[in-house]
Amino acid sequence: MGGMKRHSAIGRRGFLRSASAALGAGFWADQTLDGAVQNVNRNSQPSDLKITDLRIAVIKGAPMTCPLLRIDTNQGIYGLGEVRDGASKTYALILKSRILAENPCSVDRIFRKIKQFGGPARQAGGVCGIEMALWDLAGKAYGVPVYQMLGGKFRDKIRCYADTTESHDPKVYGQRLKERKEQGFTWLKMDLGYDLLENEEGTLTHPLGTKYNSPPNLQHMFTGHELTDKGIARMADFVATVREYVGMEIPLAADHFGHIGVNSCIRLGKALEKYNMAWLEDMIPWQYTDLWKKITDAVDIPTLTGEDIYLKEGFIELAKNHAVDILHPDLATSGGILETKKIGDSIQEYGVPMAMHFAGTPVSCMANVHCAAATESFLVLENHSVDVPWWDSLVEGIPKPIIDHGFITIPEKPGLGVTLNEEVVKQHLLEPGYFEPTPEWDKERSHDRTWS
């Protein structure tokens, strides 16, 4: 193999020598750069490229509701992006007037212009969806995959973990997780909510009359819900049964504990140590750095948060304080492809790895894949759609199944590397309209400067 490579390198040098002799030294010197880029596929002249439109098609049942967006240009090429699952398409449409006539290849410049219109969780969906589509356009304009514009790749395929439908019966749940392992997944996650205890006396102290996770928008510290020793033992037994099905070696993360107090989080976390969980996710809201640090310092298995944080600063704060062990941005909330790479690179300096939260269509999935490819601190990427039979067929241009034995191959085509399968997308629209015109958003205006 090495011998063959050497041989062909010499052959190529020989070819260059004779080509240069034939053309004459002066011609060769002038034409070297142009000659070297002649095989690059340019779909357009990037300097004249302008954004002319922003249109939406909303997918339902993927299993989430996911607004796809398309940015059109004056030269026939378009970019695909996606507003975060569960968010309103309006978050993207309100930005249309701010991006019209811009050159989409100026990705970071446009991102800085619209970044003020993002916020935590779904509020950032429009900014991030547009950022994905700009990278898709820039990649198509210059003929390179997105990961290459981020500095190249650290790996050829992306490790995935899959969401798994919950069961109150630990044996049923264990069997479902075992099936994920048999599908080839090399990392598992389960939900472990305290609602598992709702039919069992003496497992929870709570203000009498209040119910599990009710009211749903009351944060953990304010519910007055605390697990009893019996409740903690039951939840630990549940994980013990699941571990019997999947073994101790495969990473097994846990999420959706429910709105229990910080001390219950610590006591539960300690009880789960012997099952060697890969991480305990979102035990409390991400905003409480000091409380997170208290849990993380007390429990000797990894803690994790991040799916609702917008922009790198919130992640850096948690990493710098070692308030959690792993951070978990959702690229459709955290600021898009480049900001999420910056997050991964920034937290790496504090020794904190980056897992990635994701629950969208293959369009947003590919944005995640390119970012994960180009970020050294990347650990594993989520997928919520393993049981949606038509999910793969929403797009063309990449090998199927998209997740093959737990891994996604990184696309090598320009941009994100996928096109939409129009027929399949049209079968799963939430509302009538497949990328219909949106002229009502052309003139939305305000004085947007955030300082005086």
Ligand SMILES: [Mg+2]
């Ligand atoms: Mg989560």
